[in-house]
Amino acid sequence: MTLLYILAFVLLCIALNQLFKVFELSRDLRGDKLYKTTDSDNKFNGRAMLLFMFIFFGFFIWQVDTYSYRLLPKSASEHGYLIDSLMNANYVLVVLVFFVVNGFLFFFAWRYHGTKDRKAEYIVHNNKLEMIWTIVPAIALAFIIIFGLKYWNEIMKRNNEANPIKIELYAKQFDWTARYPGADNEFGIDDYMQIDGSNSVGLDTLDTRCKDDILVKNEFHIPVGREIVFQFRSRDIIHSAFMPHFRAQMNCVPGQITSFRFKPVVTTAEMRKDAHVIRNINEINEIRSKRGEDAIDFDYLLLCNKICGASHYNMQMKIVVDTEKDYIAWLMKQKTFKPIAKK
């Protein structure tokens, strides 16, 4: 049977070869120059360019229309509004340029498709035109740079508020631990040599400030309306703390402490009532029920956003934004750090 297949395949190859030979012979005998573009080729491809433009622009508009409600909901942090407004302004500009410049390209590609009876115009350069399209982008970019840097400086500024909440996010393969400084409002110093089962984030047990530090896993809470100063550490490799709903991100680098601050302005409960969020969650739950999975509710998330190994895709922690009262009540219930002192 196999032999028959092989035989059939070989015969097919021979037949195809003969067919191509006939084609090549007739091509060479007639002396056609098949590679040469004809007027009808040019017309066809010119039209295809224009058609492509409509398909492309239509595809873009369709995506904006169908996907936009799935994008991140409104910012849950104060500075996020700055980012979102700047982002929207940039999108307007960028989309405009996208349409206009691609539009010119495809329009010209169609309009000036070649014909035998025409000759191109000998145009070498035009200083005026070139000045215009150097200066106009330069001015537009100046605005982008100025606003970008203005907001960047505001977001990265230290010491916005006198008494911020301090939280440390500690990353390791493949989970997160949040640490609160406790009653003394000061973090104890860390020492990676002391890491063991009872001291998973590597605190220096000799530092008395550690004694009241609070360590939590799986989820951590933050109060609405208070500034949170995060410091980030990593036990092993580079991770990145990404909190997309808060428009916040910072790498966690071993051997180094990095930081980021933001003020949450929307509690988890409030965000669950947001129309945009409800629409998405309903859609997600519909999909999940079809797969026989439990329904979920909206939650803020901390994700790892720097490739960190096999379970990188699953390195997450839930964030809950509470009212200050609920936050304090939650914090009171958490255990403080109790290491087994080393000798």
Added chain:
Amino acid sequence: MEHNTHAGVIEGHNLHDHAHAHDHGDHHETFVSKYVFSMDHKVISRQFLITAVVMAVIAMVMSIIFRLQLAWPGEKFAFIEALMGRKWGADGILNPNAYLALVTIHGTIMVFFVLTGGLSGTFSNLLIPYQIGARDMASGFLNMLSYWFFFISSTIMLSSLFIEDGPASAGWTIYPPLSALPEAIPGSKLGMTLWLISMSLFVVSSLLGSLNYIVTIINLRTKGMTMTRLPLTIWAFLVTAILGVLSFPVLFSAVLLLIFDRSMGTSFYLSDIYIGGKPLEQVGGSPILFEHLFWFLGHPEVYIVILPALGITSEIIATNSRKPIFGYRAMIGSMIAIGFLSFIVWGHHMFMTGMNPFLGSVFVFTTLLIAIPSAVKAFNYITTLWKGNIQYTPAMLFSIGLVSSFITGGVTGIILADSTLDITIHDTYFVVAHFHIVMGLSAIFGMFAGVYHWFPKMFLRMMNKKLGYLHFWTTFLGAYGVFFPMHFLGMSGVPRRYYTNSNFPLFDNLLDINQFVTMCAIFAAFAQVIFLINFFYSMFRGEKANQNPWKSNTLEWTNPVAHIHGNWPGALPEVHRWPYDYSKPGHAEDFVPQTVALALDEHDGGEH
């Protein structure tokens, strides 16, 4: 062999009367010296091209495998087990480490082996001697070494796919400590060692090639070929080679320090690490140092990838619009500006690393400046089409495709370059969309354009036009279908390099976007089969080429349709004008080759 080594020597004794010395049979070349260890730039160019095609096919198949995982996580695909083996694809499901390995090697192959080695290697080698009117490269021997280092480097990279713990899997940027610690990920065992060795050899190849390109362009231009009469392809290759020479050694230093950290206990990049159940001794290093070193190469690298493609496009758009390239000097100026700026923008990859925010501000400024020369280039291409008489060869289609993807991917760069906006989209699919469109698509379109256009110079035959059209339109549609929707994934907060997004219920309703992307990717991959058939069929059985099939002005079309040792049978051609006299008034034909002398009242370079 004695003619083979030094183009300068050939030129010296052979300008006029020794033409016959270049006919076949005069010197005894064996198969090995002619096709394997050849020092002829035309052969080396083809060697680079074929190697790059093989590497590109491998990297593309990898992308299809991991795209299947992203679209249908947990679905069983029998062929995945067949291809990847039981360890990496048990029951037809890709395992997470294998996923990361594929992503890493896909990126590495595409960026370095296809778009750097393949693109520059093929077209710099083919076109530099041809278009400047030289017998060969300045050093044929170094040129040969450049290819064989590239070949060994490719082989080592591919061999790492077959070892027990799998190839490097820390992402193509191989940030330590992930890449430094074998405990962190299996790919950082032998796989990473092979990656580092392979890349070191790649740097050698790149340097040998680039130095040769620079020297050849500066020293071996034929009579009359001034710098401002060079085709823009050559300018692009020159700037690219300079970028390569200045930046690849820095990659090498980064790699070397990583090798030390991995095997000699140094701590350049390591500090305060507890892994595999024990603390490491290394203290005081910083992974941020690696990021600085890596991106000091990494950013110029994206221009090393894109500039040759832009050069190729400039030439093809002018030829097929039957019009001079608009703003020749502005094009050169923008290339030099882009090249210069590319060295002072690397920090925009590092806004979120904890680098000082003030330093971030500086990089925002320099990065956004690059938009200006880039915009000038895009506008100049479009204006070249304006009032042209466009001949739609497959090469022309791909060139226009390049301009479109350069615009579409370029504008999202404005968003990513803004540190404020980068906070939310850094390392998300928005970035993946951006660089695949602006760098991946543009460069590969440029490469396709170059292959279709210069196929007659490489293989003395023509590629099939109709298949070329089909290839372009299916690729163009498929490619935008793959990468455009990724912007929306990124804006929804989906991080890169996730094995599956379904571990976050929050991303469940984005799965249909991923499925659409994967289907487009499969469609686009099949489109490449059309190209491969056309390419290999035409190589042996295509229509025979004539001397100047595209009615082009540049020097490579003035020599006969044959691979002559020394390129021109008689004296080297003499150049009298710039290469863009298309449709010049006062001439009967719509092109005037560079070898045609200026008339008495005629000005050169479009001067009136």
